[in-house]
Amino acid sequence: MISPPFSAPPTARSALHQKNLVDTVLSLFFAGTETSGTTLSFGFLLLLKNPDVLEKIQAEVDRVIGEHCLPALEDQAKMPYTNAVIHEVQRFNDIFPFSIPHSVIKDTHFRGYYLPKDTTVYCILSSALKDPHHFEKPDASYPGHLLDAEGNFRKQEVFIPFSMGKCLCLDESLAHAELFLFLTSMLQNSLGPPKALEDIDLTPKTEGLGRVCPPFQVCFLPHGGG
Numbered sequence: 001m002i003s004p005p006f007s008a009p010p011t012a013r014s015a016l017h018q019k020n021l022v023d024t025v026l027s028l029f030f031a032g033t034e035t036s037g038t039t040l041s042f043g044f045l046l047l048l049k050n051p052d053v054l055e056k057i058q059a060e061v062d063r064v065i066g067e068h069c070l071p072a073l074e075d076q077a078k079m080p081y082t083n084a085v086i087h088e089v090q091r092f093n094d095i096f097p098f099s100i101p102h103s104v105i106k107d108t109h110f111r112g113y114y115l116p117k118d119t120t121v122y123c124i125l126s127s128a129l130k131d132p133h134h135f136e137k138p139d140a141s142y143p144g145h146l147l148d149a150e151g152n153f154r155k156q157e158v159f160i161p162f163s164m165g166k167c168l169c170l171d172e173s174l175a176h177a178e179l180f181l182f183l184t185s186m187l188q189n190s191l192g193p194p195k196a197l198e199d200i201d202l203t204p205k206t207e208g209l210g211r212v213c214p215p216f217q218v219c220f221l222p223h224g225g226g
C-alpha cells in the first residue's frame with residue numbers, strides 16, 4: 001500500500017509522487033534506448049568502414065547462429081570475436097566521454113585538491129577508454145584490444161563506458177544483451193556501404209554531454225541476394 005497516493009504533490013518527506021514517477025520512467029526510456037541505439041549505429045558505421053572486421057564477425061555469426069535461427073544470449077559465449085567488436089565499438093566511440101555530472105555531498109579532500117560541498121564533478125571516462133597503457137591503438141578501432149593471443153575475449157578493467165563504482169549505469173547487462181541480439185540478427189543479412197569507403201565519415205556529432213553517430217546509409221541484403 002503506497003501512502004500518500006502517487007498523485008499527491010511532492011513533499012519534503014516522500015519521493016513517491018506523480019512527478020517523480022514520470023521523471024523516473026522518462027529517465028529509464030531515455031537512458032535505456034538512446035544509448036543502445038547510438039552504440040548500434042556507431043557499430044554499423046564502423047563495420048562499413050572496416051570490411052575485414054565485418055567479414056570476420058559475419059563468419060562467426062554464420063558459424064554459430066546460422067542463417068535461419070534467431071540469435072540467443074547463450075550464443076555469446078561461443079562468439080569471442082563478436083563480443084570483442086561490440087566492446088571495441090563502445091570503447092572507440094566513447095559515447096559519454098564525461099559520463100554525467102555529479103556533485104560532492106560534503107566538503108571533500110581528493111588527491112591534494114579541496115572540493116567544497118556541492119562542487120560539480122565529472123568522471124572522465126575517456127581517460128580510461130583511450131589509455132595508451134592499456135590499449136595498443138587507443139585512437140583506432142581495433143577488436144584485438146579485447147582479445148587474448150588465443151582469440152578469447154578478455155575484458156579489461158579500464159573498460160568503463162558504463163562508468164564505475166557507485167555511480168554506475170543501471171543496466172549494463174541489459175545493454176549488452178540488446179547490443180548482441182540486435183547486431184547479430186541484423187548481421188544475418190549481408191550489408192554494404194552505398195558509397196566508397198574513403199567517403200565514410202566516422203566523426204561523431206556532439207550533443208550535450210554525449211556523442212551521437214553521424215547520419216549514414218547502409219544496404220541490407222538477404223544472404224545470397226543481389
Ligand code: HEM
Nearest residue numbers: 031032035036039096099100162163167168169170171175
Ligand atoms: C550502450 C548502452 C549504455 C551506455 C553506454 C550507458 C552508460 C551510462 C552512463 C555512463 C551512465 C552514468 C553513470 C553515472 O555516472 O552516474 C548511465 C546511467 C544510467 N543508465 Fe545507462 N548506459 C547504457 C544503457 C542503459 C540501459 C539499457 C539502461 C536500462 C534501462 C540504462 C539505464 C541507466 C540509468 C537509469 C542511469 C542513471 C543511473 C543513476 O543515475 O543512478 N542504461 N548509463
